[in-house]
Amino acid sequence: MTDINRRKFIQVAGSAATLGATIGFPSLALGAARRVVVVGGGVGGATAAKYLRKLDSNIAVTLIEAKPNYTSCFMSNEVLSGDRTLDSITFGYDGLKRHGVDVVIDRVVAIDPVQKTVQTAGGQSFIYDACVVSPGVGFKWEAIEGYNAKVAEESIPHAWYAGAQTQLLRRQIQAMPEGGHVFIVAPPNPFKCPPGPYERASQIAMYCKHHKPKAKITILDPKFAFSKKGLYYEGWAKLYGYGTRNSMIQWVGGHDGGKVEGVDPSTLTLQTEFEEFQGDVINIIPPQKAGAIAYAADLADGDWCPVDKRTFESSRHKDIYVLGDASSAAKMPKSAYAANSQAKVAAAAITARFHGLEPGDPTFVNTCYSIVGEEFGISVAAVYSLDEKKNMIMPVKGAGGLSPLDASPEIRSREVSYAHSWFKNVINDMLE
Numbered sequence: 001m002t003d004i005n006r007r008k009f010i011q012v013a014g015s016a017a018t019l020g021a022t023i024g025f026p027s028l029a030l031g032a033a034r035r036v037v038v039v040g041g042g043v044g045g046a047t048a049a050k051y052l053r054k055l056d057s058n059i060a061v062t063l064i065e066a067k068p069n070y071t072s073c074f075m076s077n078e079v080l081s082g083d084r085t086l087d088s089i090t091f092g093y094d095g096l097k098r099h100g101v102d103v104v105i106d107r108v109v110a111i112d113p114v115q116k117t118v119q120t121a122g123g124q125s126f127i128y129d130a131c132v133v134s135p136g137v138g139f140k141w142e143a144i145e146g147y148n149a150k151v152a153e154e155s156i157p158h159a160w161y162a163g164a165q166t167q168l169l170r171r172q173i174q175a176m177p178e179g180g181h182v183f184i185v186a187p188p189n190p191f192k193c194p195p196g197p198y199e200r201a202s203q204i205a206m207y208c209k210h211h212k213p214k215a216k217i218t219i220l221d222p223k224f225a226f227s228k229k230g231l232y233y234e235g236w237a238k239l240y241g242y243g244t245r246n247s248m249i250q251w252v253g254g255h256d257g258g259k260v261e262g263v264d265p266s267t268l269t270l271q272t273e274f275e276e277f278q279g280d281v282i283n284i285i286p287p288q289k290a291g292a293i294a295y296a297a298d299l300a301d302g303d304w305c306p307v308d309k310r311t312f313e314s315s316r317h318k319d320i321y322v323l324g325d326a327s328s329a330a331k332m333p334k335s336a337y338a339a340n341s342q343a344k345v346a347a348a349a350i351t352a353r354f355h356g357l358e359p360g361d362p363t364f365v366n367t368c369y370s371i372v373g374e375e376f377g378i379s380v381a382a383v384y385s386l387d388e389k390k391n392m393i394m395p396v397k398g399a400g401g402l403s404p405l406d407a408s409p410e411i412r413s414r415e416v417s418y419a420h421s422w423f424k425n426v427i428n429d430m431l432e
């Protein structure tokens with residue numbers, strides 16, 4: 001590679017995390033094609049697969065995903081209010097195939113870091129030079145007595161993966177009598193989508209306001225605070241009477257005994273340290289950890305997978321890169337935008353390694369929008385860079401922030417449009 005090409009590559013790769021989908025990368029041919037196997041076709045995996053091909057079309061990329069289509073969790077709360085269908089958040093993998101990604105629908109059951117192979121439940125085996133793992137979260141079923149995967153499927157959905165459980169929860173809310181009570185059990189930190197449970201309460205309230213105005217929605221929460229709390233309080237006060245005796249939404253935090261310890265599915269009764277609550281509809285979002293394959297492949301240390309935060313290479317096994325919700329990437333939140341941003345950094349680092357180059361200095365970006373009501377959107381945004389001394393991905397001071405309190409109706413309405421256009425953009429960036 002000439003010096004000019006080398007310089008250009010480093011510049012482009014270093015800024016890949018914050019650029020859009022239209023970057024043109026030179027093809028940097030080097031003898032035999034390198035093979036990357038990507039495990040999980042969610043935000044992190046799909047983005048990494050696409051950007052590896054964009055960075056160097058000589059890299060052979062195979063993406064292995066358990067499900068034939070991707071249903072995004074982001075925007076799935078809108079299914080609960082009836083504002084959108086599950087179909088509108090379900091996408092196929094043809095776009096990735098057009099980028100030359102070989103898409104295999106199968107479940108990965110093992111990764112051998114010595115032989116550098118990936119095994120699937122369907123009996124297939126794939127050799128890799130680098131493996132990207134972005135399996136999302138798993139649940140700590142043991143944390144709430146009486147709750148398990150079967151109960152979640154049959155009667156008390158978590159709906160923290162969008163799909164059949166989202167539809168079940170929607171049907172339960174529709175079937176609930178007027179004046180009925182919905183309980184949402186929020187998880188402890190860290191978990192996927194920090195503002196998500198509160199947006200969920202808002203979306204359910206949005207439906208109830210029109211169809212069951214006497215309904216109550218109570219969030220039982222082990223935490224003492226939550227993401228964008230001030231903005232949520234403001235929206236709930238304006239839209240759902242928060243702070244008054246007739247408020248449709250209540251939040252019971254850790255200091256008021258909000259930690260749920262058990263559930264009796266036969267009576268829809270929740271047990272906290274001090275009290276019992278009986279609901280008409282219950283949504284339990286269990287405490288979380290990395291997805292199962294992270295444990296099968298020995299990538300996790302405790303609940304999450306430690307990584308080199310410059311490249312997202314696993315700290316436990318060389319040539320395996322762990323992205324998104326499953327990775328330990330503090331202080332980035334576990335969000336789609338974060339996974340998308342991390343995937344570009346990892347794709348650039350893998351490509352750099354294949355070319356014998358050092359990875360660039362990464363920057364990351366995240367914005368989390370939440371739709372509190374019909375014309376009421378709020379957001380939090382941050383740009384992040386690597387603080388090598390602290391071994392943390394730290395927010396860049398002065399970049400980003402929360403949307404303002406007491407904003408005009410125009411701003412709130414615009415944030416809803418921004419949320420919807422962000423959704424289209426991120427789906428395009430990962431899958432088209």
Ligand SMILES: Cc1cc2nc3c(=O)[nH]c(=O)nc-3n(C[C@H](O)[C@H](O)[C@H](O)COP(=O)(O)OP(=O)(O)OC[C@H]3O[C@@H](n4cnc5c(N)ncnc54)[C@H](O)[C@@H]3O)c2cc1C
Binds near residue numbers: 161292293368
């Ligand atoms: C209700 C809700 C609302 C949200 N809203 C937002 C939002 O507004 N903005 C935002 O930025 N984020 C939001 N999120 C968070 C976002 O969905 C996740 O952070 C993001 O999807 C993480 O990407 P990922 O690649 O880590 O995992 P995922 O996108 O969950 O993808 C993991 C994929 O891996 C596959 N997989 C797992 N194990 C295997 C295996 N062994 N073999 C093959 N395939 C496997 C799964 O089938 C899945 O497709 C929301 C989440 C929820 C629940």
